[in-house]
Amino acid sequence: MLQGHQSWVFPNKPTILSSATVVGPFEGEGPLANDYDFIHSDLWLGQDSYEKAEEKMMEEACERAIHKAGLQKEDIQFFLSGDLLNQIISSSFAARTLAVPYLGLFGACSTSMESLALASLLVDSKYAKYALCGTSSHNAAVEKQFRYPNEYGAQKPPTAQWTVTGAGAAVVSPQGDGPKVTSATIGKVIDMGISDPFNMGAAMAPAAVDTITAHLRDLDISPWEYDLIATGDLAM
């Protein structure tokens, strides 16, 4: 139910039954390597384009999440997902393969939490028994679409981020073991006029701050009630 101006509180506390992450080679070299479900050694994933590789990662993440939850594809009522490419093609084609009723989301970097919030809303209000939510991005596909060709020799400034090659999916259900989703706050788009594609951090930070403050205000709690407040985007 609505609380405050822009927050939902979920009285039935939907559970994140399982989650799965599939990443590319560069991410696999990072400090989180042991936490990923699958690390691909090839950016192409044996596909003939980076876009198809992203779709494949999304499919794999979804399959693994469903499998870890001990479910079948047929048990999932809705699949909520999005990505960074035009017409969210990776998600849409993954939805075709999954053959699960699909809600395409376009929140760019916020899609991971947007899909989780909406999946929790569906489950909490009993409009779905099992909802699958997820997001994906592919470094090479994104560089191609938003920046320069991958092999183009342009010097990147120190503020430049690396868009992740990876996909993540989670199954949300009304009960079970796992983290509970107790509330969600939907944030506003805050544009501070940062127009540099190599400085995404500064472009997105104001929205994160605004959403966190709105969350604390709506729920009438102090930040100290949380052990950890984390934010992030589809990059590192």
Next chain:
Amino acid sequence: MSDKKKKKLTPTQQEYQAFAKEREPQRPVLANCLKAFLVGGAICLLGQGIQDFFIWNFDFTEKTAGNPTIAVLIFLSVVLTSLGVYDHLAQWAGAGSAVPVTGFANSMASAAIEHRTEGFVLGVGGKMFKLAGSVIVFGVFAAFIVALIKTF
């Protein structure tokens, strides 16, 4: 930031941008200039070496050796781009590898490689001038203006 660009922003946006600017890691300008000088110079030195090679070993004069020299440099740049080396070199060298003719070849080869997955005609053919196109358009236009000035 230019004043014209600044005028379009609200006071809050301007304040935030100043706040963010203070906190972002700065580009090491002096080190970048030095690296660009070294790499750019090295590429030119290589070019000079190739030119001399053509003059000494074949029937070229200082004037006619230019074309084969550029062709060799372009070839080297395309090979390095294809091997995925050139963008790493460029990250270190900056303008040093972007300004010489090798940078121009890299901009075309990288775009051609990038759009290969979209097919040869609409992908490679259509998009390989994505970055180099503007150089050609404005280069030709500037040459036209200069030619006009010279004529009259």
